[in-house]
Amino acid sequence: MTLEILTADSLSAFRHGFFTRRGGASSGIFEGLNCGHGSSDQTQAVTLNRERVANTMDVGAAALTSVHQYHSAKVLTLTAPISGARPKADAMVTATPDIALGILTADCAPVLFADTQAGVVGAAHAGWKGAIGGILEATLDAMEALGATRSNTAAVIGPCISQAAYEVGPEFMDIFIADDPDHARFFAGGTAGRVQFDLPAFGLHRLRKAGVGQAEWSRHCTYRDADRFYSYRRSVHQKEADYGRLISVIRI
Numbered sequence: 001m002t003l004e005i006l007t008a009d010s011l012s013a014f015r016h017g018f019f020t021r022r023g024g025a026s027s028g029i030f031e032g033l034n035c036g037h038g039s040s041d042q043t044q045a046v047t048l049n050r051e052r053v054a055n056t057m058d059v060g061a062a063a064l065t066s067v068h069q070y071h072s073a074k075v076l077t078l079t080a081p082i083s084g085a086r087p088k089a090d091a092m093v094t095a096t097p098d099i100a101l102g103i104l105t106a107d108c109a110p111v112l113f114a115d116t117q118a119g120v121v122g123a124a125h126a127g128w129k130g131a132i133g134g135i136l137e138a139t140l141d142a143m144e145a146l147g148a149t150r151s152n153t154a155a156v157i158g159p160c161i162s163q164a165a166y167e168v169g170p171e172f173m174d175i176f177i178a179d180d181p182d183h184a185r186f187f188a189g190g191t192a193g194r195v196q197f198d199l200p201a202f203g204l205h206r207l208r209k210a211g212v213g214q215a216e217w218s219r220h221c222t223y224r225d226a227d228r229f230y231s232y233r234r235s236v237h238q239k240e241a242d243y244g245r246l247i248s249v250i251r252i
Contacts, residue, residue, distance in 0.1 A: 003033060004019070005018070006018040013116040014251060017249055018248045020229060021228060026244065029235070029242060033244075033246075033247070034244035034245060036244065038104075038245070040241070047061075053247055059098055062081055063081045063099055063100050065101060066082075067086050067092060068087060070090065074135075075092065075124075075139050077146065091125065091139040099251060101122070101249065101251065105159075105160065105222075106231055106244065107127075107160060108160060111124040111125075114154050115143060122142065122250075140212065151213045153212050155215045156216055156217075157203050158218050168190075168195060172195075173195050186198045186205070203217070222234075
């Protein structure tokens with residue numbers, strides 16, 4: 001099956017894509033394009049899936065670079081693909097051609113960045129911890145260090161969990177309110193004292209506040225569309241043992 005790739009006009013100067021789960025070699029609960037070696041999926045299937053992604057991005061498999069994501073604000077600046085053990089970080093930036101920056105997600109927000117004029121790209125993993133902790137702003141800082149300009153940079157949030165599917169407890173909201181009372185606007189009433197958090201809107205807010213030139217969300221919810229996307233939260237609700245990881249990639 002052909003891989004399904006979602007793209008954005010604002011990033012069209014560079015090869016990029018938010019890959020759905022369609023077209024992969026994995027089976028069972030991982031059926032499709034599971035690109036996470038951190039899952040319990042068969043190593044051979046994940047490797048084949050990543051090779052298919054690399055081929056689509058017109059790079060060798062070794063050039064498709066990922067990191068050990070841990071909900072931080074740490075960004076790596078790359079001048080060559082990572083070899084060996086994956087370092088811990090939640091974003092990567094580069095001005096070097098032929099390095100494909102790959103972010104893995106399954107409800108968290110994948111964010112791809114590009115300054116076409118400066119020839120600088122970035123990719124970030126922004127769950128709620130990373131977003132409130134500054135991963136998006138740190139990515140822009142690292143891009144600026146390579147010659148990018150915020151006002152010339154486009155940022156696109158790919159498929160992630162939507163507000164309607166993201167129910168959290170009041171203690172979660174308290175964290176955001178303590179950071180800034182204005183953050184209350186990213187929560188809506190839920191049931192039994194719980195609330196619904198708008199992760200993509202919060203990401204857009206942080207990007208625009210940081211001065212990015214253009215910011216948008218693809219408007220695809222990972223939880224609601226099981227045919228196209230993996231979802232950690234959906235796997236928990238369905239009492240599945242594990243879940244697949246989507247990949248989002250950009251390169252110069």
